Amino acid sequence: MRIGIAGVGRIGTMHAANLVTLPAVDEVLLFDPVPGRAESAAAALGSRATPVADLDDLIEASDGVLVATPTNTHAGLVRRCLAARVPALCEKPVADDLSALAGLVAEVEASGVPVLVGFQRRFDPAVAELRRRIQAGELGTIYQVRAVGNDATPPDLGYLPASGGIFRDLLIHDLDAVPWLVGEPVVEVYASGSVLVDKAFADADDVDNAVVVLRFAGGAHAVLVAGRHDPLGYDHRLEVLGSRDSLAVGLDARTPLTSLEPGGPAAGKDAYPGFGERFRRAYQGEMATFVEVVAGRADNPSPVRDSVVSLRLAEACERSRRSGVPVRLDQSMGVAV
Ligand SMILES: NC(=O)c1ccc[n+]([C@@H]2O[C@H](COP(=O)([O-])OP(=O)(O)OC[C@H]3O[C@@H](n4cnc5c(N)ncnc54)[C@H](O)[C@@H]3O)[C@@H](O)[C@H]2O)c1
Secondary structure (H helix, E strand, O other): OOOOOOOOOOHHHHHHHHOEEEEEEOOOEEEOOOOOOHHHHHHHHHHOOEEOOOOOHHHHHHHEEEOOOHHHHHHHHHHHHHOOOOOEEEEOOOOOHHHHHHHHHHHHHHHOOEEEEOOHHHHHHHHHHHHHHHHHOOOOOOEEEEEEEOOOOOOHHOOOOOOHHHHHHHHHHHHHHHHHHHHOEEEEEEEEEOOOOHHHHHHHOOOEEEEEEEEEEEOOOOEEEEEOOOOOOOEEEEEEOOOOEEEOOOOOOOOOOOOOOOOOOOOOOOOOHHOOOHHHHHHHHHHHHHHHHOOOOOOOOOEEEHHHHHHHHHHHHHHHHHHOEEEEEHHOOOOOO
């Protein structure tokens, strides 16, 4: 099988490194418009990676295409894959706004071509186990969800203008994962944000720290916090409290958190430096699953339709942050969780 990668930047390079280890993948094709970038990535990956000079040639030659380009190019590239009837995995978010995403969902579903969205938490073994236990009723009634998602260091500041802002870019992962875990619609959103790390975020009309409160239809709440700088390392945790159990993912010896209690954990030198290390198992699982979907041996666990939920919530967060008031979500819009 041949997998093509459009965009060999931060995430495209990491996915490529995982793809070349999969026995089902014979060759990984790489395209990037920056001269020399695909060539040097291929050289670092070894004999199973080949640079390709033209994107249409890459799509044509591939059994599946990974779209790892800036967010504002995703929808157009997914459409090119659909036109060639090539399954795709597109990085998040798939479209800049909800109306653009709604049109794309219709096109994807009409085509019958599988398109996965790169929400890696869905492929993380610990998050999957948390969801299994929630669905099996092992936590009882869900009372509270707490999510922490902090980068260690801000992304390259040139990345910001095309990123869509902190809710569409960073918090969108937990805006996907938390409703997916709870399994109920969100009825109200409140969000707030500040610029505390770098004025460049304000210049990009963005914030670098944010908090979100989600209220679910059954009355449970989730509090999501996220930021662009954690001096101790990359920190992503999910904690769910129910009437029968209280569980966490992302809490281990590498969590960048120091307890002041006697015998409590202390952040060590090997705290997670970035999302690649923290979600290593998730990204490996994501590529393995993509290949199985391309081969027709697995269902799509992260379909484009599901990503309507997180993008709709991200847009509501942005409105709430700017207005300072909660945003109620109209369930008649037919966005099922
Ligand atoms: N799932 C995750 O954990 C995760 C993590 C980081 C980034 N992302 C997402 O991945 C996407 C890329 O982010 P990144 O950090 O790798 O960005 P990046 O800027 O490091 O890389 C993007 C690459 O795409 C190339 N590119 C630009 N236009 C292109 C086009 N039309 N066709 C092909 N290549 C093109 C650029 O030259 C660059 O090499 C973003 O949408 C981001 O939201 C997801």
